[in-house]
Amino acid sequence: MEKVNVTIDGRTFEAVKDKCVLEVAHENGIYIPSLCYNSEVTSSGGSCRVCLVEAHQGGRMRLVTACNYPVRKGLEVKTDTPLVRRIRRGVLELLMARVPDSEVIREMAAAEGLTEVRFREDTGENERYKCIACALCTNVCAEVVGVYAISMINRGADKKPATPYLKPSDVCIGCGACAYACPTGAITLKEKDGVRRIWGKDFPMVRCSVCGTPYIPEAQVDWIVKRTGKDRSFFDKCPDHR
Amino acid sequence: MAPIDSIGGLEAYRRKLAEAAEAKADMPTVLVCFGTGCQANGAGPVAEAFRKVIDEQGLKLDVNLGIKTTGCHGYCENGPLVAIRPQDILYLKVKPEDVPEIVEETIKGGRTVERLVYRDKATDEVVARYSEIPFYKHQHRIALRHIGSIDPTDIDDYILAGGYAGLAKALAMDPEEIVSEVERSGLRGRGGAGFPAGTKWRSCLAVESDVRYVLCNGDEGDPGAFMDRSIMEGDPHSVIEGMIIGAFALGSHQGYIYVRDEYPLAVKNLSIALEAAREKGLLGENILGSGFSFDIKISRGGGAFVCGESSALMRSVAGEVGEPRAKYIRSVEKGLYDKPTVLNNVETWANVPEIILKGADWYASMGTEGSKGTKVFSLVGKVNNTGLVEVPMGISIRELVENIGGGVLGGKKFKAVQTGGPSGGCIPERLADLPIDFDSLTEAGSMMGSGGIIVMDEETCMVDVARYFTNFLVDESCGKCTPCRDGLPRILDLLTDITEGRGGEEHVALLEELCDLLTWGALCGLGTSAANPVLSTIKYFRDEYDAHIRDKKCPAGVCKALITYSIDPEACTGCRLCAKNCPQECITGKRKEAHVIDTSKCIKCGVCKDVCTFDAVRIS
Ligand SMILES: Cc1cc2nc3c(=O)[nH]c(=O)nc-3n(C[C@H](O)[C@H](O)[C@H](O)COP(=O)(O)O)c2cc1C
Ligand code: SF4
Ligand code: SF4
Ligand code: SF4
Ligand code: SF4
Ligand code: FES
Numbered sequence: 001m002e003k004v005n006v007t008i009d010g011r012t013f014e015a016v017k018d019k020c021v022l023e024v025a026h027e028n029g030i031y032i033p034s035l036c037y038n039s040e041v042t043s044s045g046g047s048c049r050v051c052l053v054e055a056h057q058g059g060r061m062r063l064v065t066a067c068n069y070p071v072r073k074g075l076e077v078k079t080d081t082p083l084v085r086r087i088r089r090g091v092l093e094l095l096m097a098r099v100p101d102s103e104v105i106r107e108m109a110a111a112e113g114l115t116e117v118r119f120r121e122d123t124g125e126n127e128r129y130k131c132i133a134c135a136l137c138t139n140v141c142a143e144v145v146g147v148y149a150i151s152m153i154n155r156g157a158d159k160k161p162a163t164p165y166l167k168p169s170d171v172c173i174g175c176g177a178c179a180y181a182c183p184t185g186a187i188t189l190k191e192k193d194g195v196r197r198i199w200g201k202d203f204p205m206v207r208c209s210v211c212g213t214p215y216i217p218e219a220q221v222d223w224i225v226k227r228t229g230k231d232r233s234f235f236d237k238c239p240d241h242r
Numbered sequence: 243m244a245p246i247d248s249i250g251g252l253e254a255y256r257r258k259l260a261e262a263a264e265a266k267a268d269m270p271t272v273l274v275c276f277g278t279g280c281q282a283n284g285a286g287p288v289a290e291a292f293r294k295v296i297d298e299q300g301l302k303l304d305v306n307l308g309i310k311t312t313g314c315h316g317y318c319e320n321g322p323l324v325a326i327r328p329q330d331i332l333y334l335k336v337k338p339e340d341v342p343e344i345v346e347e348t349i350k351g352g353r354t355v356e357r358l359v360y361r362d363k364a365t366d367e368v369v370a371r372y373s374e375i376p377f378y379k380h381q382h383r384i385a386l387r388h389i390g391s392i393d394p395t396d397i398d399d400y401i402l403a404g405g406y407a408g409l410a411k412a413l414a415m416d417p418e419e420i421v422s423e424v425e426r427s428g429l430r431g432r433g434g435a436g437f438p439a440g441t442k443w444r445s446c447l448a449v450e451s452d453v454r455y456v457l458c459n460g461d462e463g464d465p466g467a468f469m470d471r472s473i474m475e476g477d478p479h480s481v482i483e484g485m486i487i488g489a490f491a492l493g494s495h496q497g498y499i500y501v502r503d504e505y506p507l508a509v510k511n512l513s514i515a516l517e518a519a520r521e522k523g524l525l526g527e528n529i530l531g532s533g534f535s536f537d538i539k540i541s542r543g544g545g546a547f548v549c550g551e552s553s554a555l556m557r558s559v560a561g562e563v564g565e566p567r568a569k570y571i572r573s574v575e576k577g578l579y580d581k582p583t584v585l586n587n588v589e590t591w592a593n594v595p596e597i598i599l600k601g602a603d604w605y606a607s608m609g610t611e612g613s614k615g616t617k618v619f620s621l622v623g624k625v626n627n628t629g630l631v632e633v634p635m636g637i638s639i640r641e642l643v644e645n646i647g648g649g650v651l652g653g654k655k656f657k658a659v660q661t662g663g664p665s666g667g668c669i670p671e672r673l674a675d676l677p678i679d680f681d682s683l684t685e686a687g688s689m690m691g692s693g694g695i696i697v698m699d700e701e702t703c704m705v706d707v708a709r710y711f712t713n714f715l716v717d718e719s720c721g722k723c724t725p726c727r728d729g730l731p732r733i734l735d736l737l738t739d740i741t742e743g744r745g746g747e748e749h750v751a752l753l754e755e756l757c758d759l760l761t762w763g764a765l766c767g768l769g770t771s772a773a774n775p776v777l778s779t780i781k782y783f784r785d786e787y788d789a790h791i792r793d794k795k796c797p798a799g800v801c802k803a804l805i806t807y808s809i810d811p812e813a814c815t816g817c818r819l820c821a822k823n824c825p826q827e828c829i830t831g832k833r834k835e836a837h838v839i840d841t842s843k844c845i846k847c848g849v850c851k852d853v854c855t856f857d858a859v860r861i862s
Contacts, residue, residue: 047722048723049724065568068570083762090755091725091763094728095728118752120732120735132724133722155718155720155721157731
């Protein structure tokens with residue numbers, strides 16, 4: 001793999017060419033906030049804009065999203081300039097106004113010294129409360145799970161993740177990967193009496209034959225069996241008792 | 243006919259067409275404009291009427307009449323337009339009933355039907371000759387060179403007019419030479435950003451790849467602009483020829499024309515043109531026997547403004563959702579299907595054949611230092627002549643509005659122009675001597691954009707204008723990134739507050755802050771340019787913002803919450819017209835006595851002002 005030298009906040013590091021700035025920074029202990037990016041999901045990132053940093057290259061400065069800006073030879077990144085701070089605060093203030101109830105956003109904003117919102121707060125529909133329309137859930141479902149049960153619908157401020165026609169999805173396997181990935185915890189996943197409820201649909205769970213704990217939706221087992229040809233009996237026991 | 247298989251063969255074919263045309267040179271020709279605008283105004287029945295009268299009178303025998311239907315002349319407001327040759331007369335707003343008279347007078351008698359020709363609103367002078375009409379006289383048409391004079395569905399018309407000669411010349415050139423020629427011409431992209439076309443081609447050429455794509459952006463999302471539609475409908479071969487030349491220079495074998503979904507006629511005429519070009523051996527395998535193969539497919543637009551943005555467009559062509567993506571790796575390296583791709587706008591492509599044919603020096607001799615050649619503008623708003631105009635870059639705003647546009651409607655005061663489409667900016671009258679080119683418009687806080695120019699008069703409220711465009715952008719934001727998705731609605735809130743009298747001193751500062759955030763923080767060009775309407779109006783019309791905020795007044799008399807209607811007792815004759823028309827029935831007064839408006843019931847609809855013939859209704 002080709003390596004290049006890149007400078008971040010005055011320190012120079014060797015990094016794999018085309019790796020994103022955010023990962024190179026984190027590997028080297030430099031913090032850049034992020035919400036919509038997950039290193040396991042190549043289609044994620046670029047949407048929330050909290051990771052904007054200054055990229056100096058070829059005599060030119062641009063504000064770029066660290067989560068998908070590739071490191072190339074001679075790149076110099078600045079993560080802590082007045083411009084970066086100003087825009088990051090601005091983005092967080094908008095997010096706070098959008099999802100006033102989100103702890104994650106409030107904490108991230110507080111770290112930037114931001115506690116008050118000067119705009120009208122959004123008191124929109126509950127389902128979108130906490131959702132920052134970052135599309136990480138839909139990207140995870142499509143790219144990692146490979147199921148395409150949800151997609152981003154609508155435009156502008158009404159953009160949100162949803163199942164087709166807002167009806168319980170035919171293909172969702174109830175795996176919950178979307179909910180685990182969501183940066184703001186906006187997707188509700190409830191489990192009760194061996195049944196998991198997510199995206200408006202109930203998924204009966206398989207119980208571990210040893211401890212009796214319901215641990216995986218039947219639909220997910222069906223799907224893995226179909227996809228990988230694994231033996232169904234493998235799922236009789238939960239990972240702890242296999 | 244068998245495909246033409248050599249460059250010489252094309253020239254021979256052109257000579258044959260020219261001889262046939264020569265033999266018919268004196269024959270009258272009737273050209274009925276068949277652009278979308280004229281068709282909507284009834285061009286179809288007019289053409290039908292011509293056919294009927296000509297058949298009935300057996301005119302074929304004595305004057306041998308050819309009827310052609312053409313693309314949009316750009317003067318749609320006066321459509322249907324009918325041009326008669328060889329006299330070069332242009333008739334406006336022609337109705338089927340006018341046809342017998344035109345045939346009798348003009349075609350048979352050689353006389354002009356005066357009531358149907360252009361009449362200058364200021365001087366009352368009549369102008370019959372097409373090329374003498376002020377709207378056309380000051381134009382210099384390159385991209386629109388054939389529009390209105392050829393039948394877009396007849397490839398022979400295009401070839402006869404010199405079409406595909408640029409391609410023939412290019413096929414004999416070195417690809418490198420073609421790219422240099424385009425570079426030296428100074429041609430900059432007409433789709434908005436004004437990126438030098440030659441530079442883009444050169445960087446694509448520098449990337450190693452077996453597969454390359456050339457794309458044409460015909461999405462034209464700016465609601466006020468229609469030059470791309472006009473070219474695709476009226477002269478599709480000019481775009482196709484430009485793309486073949488580009489493909490040859492770049493070594494591409496597949497191209498796509500992305501056409502806005504609302505443009506069915508453009509799709510139809512492009513499809514006819516593509517098929518005809520294939521039949522003639524100008525497109526497809528082994529073009530003109532050169533060994534070079536290239537074909538073009540049409541791709542229908544995704545129906546949103548943002549689909550015209552390059553990364554969204556490429557995703558849409560590839561069958562994905564038309565949503566922008568960060569362009570940290572340029573599309574000349576990784577574009578459509580991750581292959582090196584050159585995307586240019588319709589008008590950009592249409593210029594290419596002429597540049598190759600006549601040379602870079604010829605093209606670069608027009609325009610300004612940084613913006614060469616001509617540009618098509620769509621001139622609309624409060625101006626006498628509206629439509630598509632092509633002029634050399636560098637013409638001043640004032641020349642455009644006054645000479646070509648014929649001045650502001652109704653003799654009102656010229657206040658500003660808005661340029662560049664929904665995310666362009668407003669430039670005040672006092673800067674009207676500014677030359678129109680990419681760089682001066684950007685410096686002035688606006689942009690060239692697609693070339694939309696909206697003329698505004700003294701009765702336009704600039705805060706309301708900013709609110710109007712922001713509202714459009716709120717609806718068109720794709721919602722992918724935070725600054726645009728959540729910032730634009732906040733900007734709209736603040737502007738609405740101001741226009742409704744709730745604005746405070748802090749509103750303007752907050753607006754400026756949000757604009758800064760959009761400009762730096764948004765993902766795609768929609769968001770990064772969305773601040774222009776707000777910032778340019780704050781910059782040039784700050785006094786109007788202050789009047790709304792401090793005095794709670796709308797100086798232009800537009801913002802309903804801040805105005806009241808009253809009747810001037812001195813001017814009112816008591817004719818009762820306003821009282822009869824008021825939907826609220828809140829105007830009272832005896833006949834022949836001054837009337838009074840009950841402001842508590844008035845809904846500020848403005849009907850009374852519109853109907854009053856004595857100009858007695860006042861707004862304050
Ligand atoms: C929101 C947005 C909408 C756009 N719409 C169009 C369009 O409708 N037509 C167009 O040619 N370019 C449009 N563009 C510009 C394209 O991204 C691109 O720059 C252009 O097609 C390149 O061709 P050119 O260099 O010949 O202008 C748009 C850009 C943005 C940001
Ligand atoms: S729970 Fe359903 S929607 Fe969520 S990731 Fe799994 S399959 Fe996709
Ligand atoms: S639900 Fe969560 S992951 Fe999905 S778009 Fe909303 S915030 Fe992003
Ligand atoms: S700037 Fe607006 S249109 Fe562009 S990606 Fe962001 S939300 Fe979408
Ligand atoms: S503005 Fe409309 S409602 Fe008011 S007085 Fe005039 S006509 Fe009547
Ligand atoms: S983490 Fe980079 S844009 Fe969201």
